[in-house]
Amino acid sequence: MIKKYTVKILIRVYAAVFLALSLLPFYMMIINSLKSSQDYGRNGFFTIPEEIKMINYVKVITDGIFSYFKNSIVVAVVSLLILLAIALCASYAFSRIRLRWVNLLFMLVIASMTISIHVALIPIYLLTRRIALYDTIAALVGPYVAFNLPITIFILTSFMKEIPVELEESAWIDGCGHFRFFLSIITPLSKAGIITVAIYDIISMWNEFGFALVLTQSPNTRTLPLALWNYKSQYGSNVPMLFAVLVLSVLPMAIAFAFGQDKLIKGMMAGAVKG
Amino acid sequence: MRKRGTLKLNMTAAFFLLPAFFFIIVYIFYPVVDVFHLSTLDWNGISPNKINIGLENWKTLLHDKYFFTAALHNILIVVLSIVVQMPLAITLAFMLDRMGRRSGILKVIYYLPSLFSTTAVGLLFSFIYTPRNGIFTVISKLFGGGIVDVLGNPHTSLLAVFSVICWTAVPYYMVFYLAAFSGLPQELYEAAVIDSANLRQYFFGIALPLLKNSIKTACTLSLIGSLKYFDLVYIMTEGGPNYSSDLMATYMYRLTFKSRQMGYGATVAVGMFLIITTFTYLFQYLINRNAKEE
Structure with a gap:
């Protein structure tokens, strides 16, 4: 009985680790795109923004x-x-x-x-x-x-x-x-x-x-x-701006994916089984 | 009368196939032939004087230690990909398959890393690895260490890029195995449960043996993919520092388009082509020979 529960817990842990690995990089991308470059310079990569700024997006879009x-x-x-x-x-x-x-x-x-x-x-x-x-x-x-x-x-x-x-x-x-x-x-x-x-x-x-x-x-x-x-x-010197570009660039695929994930995974499966 | 009918059928087939073969001939078959011709030239790609030097480029290639280092890196990636990515992908797919309908959102999230362009992923991880305040520096400082530069260190650059390759490749093969698992009949699992098999016994004793052909296919795809790999390595390190993460494709690209050695670059491309073809057929032969012995 105990063994059964350990296996269950191990499976949950495995699932959670991969969940974190899949999501964290995107989370980092988004929070860093909302920082000012001074904030990034002071606190680096792994902090949440001191203040949420949309300025990077505005600059990138007008650029x-x-x-x-x-x-x-x-x-x-x-x-x-x-x-x-x-x-x-x-x-x-x-x-x-x-x-x-x-x-x-x-x-x-x-x-x-x-x-x-x-x-x-x-x-x-x-x-x-x-x-x-x-x-x-x-x-x-x-x-x-x-x-x-x-x-x-x-x-x-x-x-x-x-x-x-x-x-x-x-x-x-x-x-x-x-x-x-x-x-x-x-x-x-x-x-x-x-x-x-x-x-x-x-x-x-x-x-x-x-x-x-x-x-x-x-x-x-x-x-x-x-x-x-x-x-x-x-933008090598303005990292948050680069992250704003990254977020905008993955957005279309993310939206398309949210709407059509069933079809998309089917498409990937059909493509994958070509062998 | 009958003969005219056949002629008409042939003409119809030709009409339907012509457009596709126009593209395939111009962009696939002709280049493969042309690259062999280019490999006999000493040429920078622009100047009008192309010098035919016969097999000189080939002699250079056979003594080119940078090419062989790059090829060794490719082979290392092949082995690591199969050893690391396949078990992860199979177990994740098995888990999702057993969860059935409840796996919906998890399946979507796990798949995300494969969805985005390699440029976006490569840039993102360049910052996660950045020496000044990247993840390894932060961890090392927690333990009182100094700055860690995984991409700039010749001993770690290839492994650092390989982890990112895994991050994007595992979900791809996961979907591949998910398709294979969903092809297994549900009754098989139910029968196993009635015979009081647990999940582990079902996985190793029933599911895995039945998936043998899918695993072979996935390993072959992974082998070909690893031998021709280019994107993330080029984006994150351009093969450096000091050739430590160089692959055949990045080496070929730099020779051709940075150093403008069109002829020698083409030779490297042909060398790559021959290596990929040989390894693919050798691998196919080996895995199918073992199958016959059983």
């Missing part, structure tokens, strides 16, 4: 942080729309058209999932310069679409394969061709799969660092993760 938000949103939305449109087409072919070369291409897509961006980074950088897209936000769209395609196609294809074949037969009897069938039957029926995969993709694009670091350079083309990087040198 034009929203242009970085705009870049991030434009890149993520444009990339996502292109990605979903072409991934849906490809997944339709992979799940509904039974030809040997189509199957071979599917294997090729799966194989390309293991190629890391760092192998492709230098050639893509040179290519981007050649086609005069270097240091524009448009430069990011191609790589973002391409490197999210394999996993997106993989998840959507397995989703479309689940759609019952009888549906197909009755549609063929009604005399509808591949294009009609794709647009008016398969795509609407794949809605749940599309939402799942879209969540997975948009998080990875919103947070992407490597390509944005290499393919953009000037402040007006940088996405949010890179803007944080720039702010580090800009």
Whole structure:
């Protein structure tokens, strides 16, 4: 009996430790963003603010942080729309058209999932310069679409394969061709799969660092993760201000997460089970 | 008549696949081929004179102690990730799975660290580690010690960054295992309870063996992820001080875009590619061979 209780208590402790580890860093981020820089200088990192100040947020916002938000949103939305449109087409072919070369291409897509961006980074950088897209936000769209395609196609294809074949037969009897069938039957029926995969993709694009670091350079083309990087040198001496930037930058994801956590975790699960 | 139908089907398939393969060829297949070509050049990336030096870069790479140090760091991260992150992720997922519906809010909070950009996380922890008034300095001063600079000390920099990697990676694998646990039928647990098995017996005797394939997949993902790791190390230390936290990807990045050695940087990238591919297949072979012996 005693042993049973010790195990229970140990499990609770384990759960609590991880709860603290997950939350404390964010708590620190928020309280430090509310300090004045003098307060931070005097008392350091681990105290609560002497007086709650919103001044850091006001300064950061008037300093034009929203242009970085705009870049991030434009890149993520444009990339996502292109990605979903072409991934849906490809997944339709992979799940509904039974030809040997189509199957071979599917294997090729799966194989390309293991190629890391760092192998492709230098050639893509040179290519981007050649086609005069270097240091524009448009430069990011191609790589973002391409490197999210394999996993997106993989998840959507397995989703479309689940759609019952009888549906197909009755549609063929009604005399509808591949294009009609794709647009008016398969795509609407794949809605749940599309939402799942879209969540997975948009998080990875919103947070992407490597390509944005290499393919953009000037402040007006940088996405949010890179803007944080720039702010580090800009506000290096005013730490609370940097924390205000951090809080603002994680806010959209936190809000989206609060509203759609069920779907999001489902998306992560689908993405995680790709192996 | 029939032949035309097949032709039409082929054309339809090609039409559906063309856009996807345009992107995959331009941004994945072509770069992989091109990087091999670049590795034979002595070139700074800008000037018009590219000098073809054949295998010179490869000879340099084989004697480049910085590259091998970086590769060793990668392998250390691989081992540590599997040893540290997997047990934590599995036990957390098991706990959440057993809690059932009540796990809702806990699941959400545990997942938070994986949600945010590596830049935000990296900057946040740079301040938590800061020497002047960071967490280790505060603790050391409590015991009468002095300033502790974990990121600036070559002996601790890699471990300091690795703990942050764990902080973001554990929730990711937790969700992965949660998906695997939720795939196990509930009757299995009920049957085990009827046979008076306790939680520990159920976990080690029933759940873990059934999850063997998921664990293999997660370890493979972790292996690939650790070999190509870049973000947090670059953000927090840029590979320093004095190469002590350098990884293959950060080394490649600095060579290419800071020292402007495009050709040699490409060689390092190919070296990385070969190492990742070899290790992945070797690892797959080893874990599947053991499975057959059983």
